[in-house]
Every structure is written in C-alpha cells, then in structure tokens.
Amino acid sequence: EPEVTQTPSHQVTQMGQEVILRCVPISNHLYFYWYRQILGQKVEFLVSFYNNEISEKSEIFDDQFSVERPDGSNFTLKIRSTKLEDSAMYFCASGSVATDTQYFGPGTRLTVL
Amino acid sequence: GNSVTQMEGPVTLSEEAFLTINCTYTATGYPSLFWYVQYPGEGLQLLLKATKADDKGSNKGFEATYRKETTSFHLEKGSVQVSDSAVYFCALFPNTGNQFYFGTGTSLTVIP
Numbered sequence: 001e002p003e004v005t006q007t008p009s010h011q012v013t014q015m016g017q018e019v020i021l022r023c024v025p026i027s028n029h030l031y032f033y034w035y036r037q038i039l040g041q042k043v044e045f046l047v048s049f050y051n052n053e054i055s056e057k058s059e060i061f062d063d064q065f066s067v068e069r070p071d072g073s074n075f076t077l078k079i080r081s082t083k084l085e086d087s088a089m090y091f092c093a094s095g096s097v098a099t100d101t102q103y104f105g106p107g108t109r110l111t112v113l
Numbered sequence: 114g115n116s117v118t119q120m121e122g123p124v125t126l127s128e129e130a131f132l133t134i135n136c137t138y139t140a141t142g143y144p145s146l147f148w149y150v151q152y153p154g155e156g157l158q159l160l161l162k163a164t165k166a167d168d169k170g171s172n173k174g175f176e177a178t179y180r181k182e183t184t185s186f187h188l189e190k191g192s193v194q195v196s197d198s199a200v201y202f203c204a205l206f207p208n209t210g211n212q213f214y215f216g217t218g219t220s221l222t223v224i225p
Contacts, residue, residue, distance in 0.1 A: 043215035
C-alpha cells in the first residue's frame with residue numbers, strides 16, 4: 001500500500017541554523033500539507049500546497065518558513081533560522097483531491113538546541 | 114472558531130478492558146469528525162470518521178458517534194488488546210476550508 005514517507009525521522013540542530021525537512025508524498029497525489037505538534041500541544045496546520053503554490057497557510061507559517069516541490073517526488077519544508085520554539089514533530093500529508101482524505105507520514109522530530 | 118479537546122493521557126489499561134477516550138469539539142458549520150491512530154514509528158492513520166450528526170463511525174472494534182447536542186465524538190472499544198497500544202487523535206475537518214483541526218492526542222498502553 002502506498003504511503004507518505006518523511007526524512008529524517010529525527011533532526012537535531014542549533015538555534016539559528018537552517019533546516020530542511022523532506023517528505024515523499026504518495027505518487028499520484030496533488031495536494032500537500034505540513035502540520036506540526038509541539039510536545040504536549042495540539043497538532044496544528046501549517047500550510048497546504050497545490051499546483052506549485054501555497055493554497056492556504058496558518059499564522060504560524062511566517063517568513064521563516066517556506067515550502068517547495070523541487071522535483072516530481074519530494075515536498076520540503078524549510079525553516080530559515082530555527083528558534084527553540086520550532087522544536088516539534090512535523091507531519092507531512094498528501095491527498096489526491098482537496099478533501100478530508102489526507103494521508104499522513106510518520107513525522108520528523110525536530111529538536112532545536 | 115474550530116477546535117478539538119480530547120482527554121489527557123496517558124491511559125493504561127489491562128487487556129480486555131473497556132476503553133473510552135473523550136473528545137469534544139467547537140466548530141462553525143457542520144464539520145466531519147475523525148479519529149486517527151499513530152502506532153510507534155508510523156504515520157497518522159485514519160481509524161474512523163463520521164460526517165454528520167448521529168452517524169457512527171466504526172473500525173477494528175472501535176466506535177464513535179457524532180453527537181451534535183453534546184458536541185462530542187468519544188472513542189470506545191469494548192475489549193482492548195495489547196496491539197491497540199498507540200496514540201489516538203481526535204480531529205475535525207470543517208465543511209469549508211482544507212485543513213484538519215486536531216486534539217493533543219491520547220497515549221494508550223494496554224498491558225497483558
């Protein structure tokens with residue numbers, strides 16, 4: 001069964017460094033999403049992406065964040081200058097249509113020191 | 114606005130015990146309601162969903178009923194197994210927009 005994959009599973013970085021989190025969505029999907037969960041808090045929507053552009057973003061998704069689909073298979077989330085409060089589990093999701101049927105990856109745990 | 118509140122964990126139960134994980138929501142309009150499960154090292158997997166009031170979602174022995182009057186979608190299972198040990202997330206998807214609103218997740222451990 002096809003699944004969404006994410007790499008790395010755990011990333012440790014120093015405050016102020018740039019990080020790129022990678023996701024490989026399911027191959028025929030067209031809609032892509034990032035969510036995050038700070039430890040002990042709710043899973044929060046960050047951004048949705050369709051047709052090579054952002055279709056919706058939350059207040060969390062400020063200028064420090066960017067997303068890209070650099071090739072036909074990867075979907076990346078870049079944080080330009082990480083802060084301590086960016087430490088969280090980041091989930092990627094994809095869907096074939098813009099509905100509630102989103103398939104989630106296992107997450108990348110980002111730790112900012 | 115839209116939000117989900119679910120029961121704090123962790124929850125530890127003995128095998129064959131009855132499980133309830135409470136979930137309440139606030140929403141504008143008429144959302145769909147979901148339970149997702151995350152097994153260790155895996156992604157969030159859809160467990161069950163209900164799209165309108167009084168609908169019951171069910172899967173793998175788990176059930177939840179969409180209660181509009183109490184704005185709730187509690188997850189239940191009559192007899193848990195060790196293999197049910199996981200983190201369970203309640204979520205809503207509003208009828209406008211394209212994003213999920215999740216709760217914090219409830220960790221369940223079932224001991225033999």
